[in-house]
Amino acid sequence: GESVGLHLPTLSVQEGDNSIINCAYSNSASDYFIWYKQESGKGPQFIIDIRSNMDKRQGQRVTVLLNKTVKHLSLQIAATQPGDSAVYFCAEKANTGGFKTIFGAGTRLFVKA
């Protein structure tokens, strides 16, 4: 994944607004694209994934969009809540290497009450 050093891209939103977190990927051979949420001091937590042959998938308050033409992945969070504050990582996995998950760059989401 792209190195972002200590300065993660940051998104600050007002509670109740929608959030959109973007990610660019490089491996066209990936079978699944995934979003993880990581809170301070905890391991990454699975949010939602999308198979490479789909372009949209919805979960509870979250939607993932996949644009394979420009290798772009986005996570939309509806009605953002303070509990959504965390670092969000996009990730991918392929049918090789035991389906290991490869993480991309993270984005820190701040939700203002």
Next chain:
Amino acid sequence: DTGVSQNPRHKITKRGQNVTFRCDPISEHNRLYWYRQTLGQGPEFLTYFQNEAQLEKSRLLSDRFSAERPKGSFSTLEIQRTEQGDSAMYLCASRGQGISTEAFFGQGTRLTVV
């Protein structure tokens, strides 16, 4: 709690010492992964087990690092002759059969080498 368990949660060690971390995956999961995460970065893949077999190792896993999963259940990650650059969060994840299943991560072991 039937999630992935890692011990210890925190480890402070002097440079040059050896350390060992343990991961207990979700019991029915046959795949187990180790990752390393430094501040501000995403987790980086280190190695992967399917049952007791270590099937892949990243180039990040120098010869000072060794991982085992002797009975196909818990796994250990040992770092010999620790260096300050080894300071990081070491994460373990497990996954069941099939590509569509998600990986579940433990809380990690934070290593500080002084």
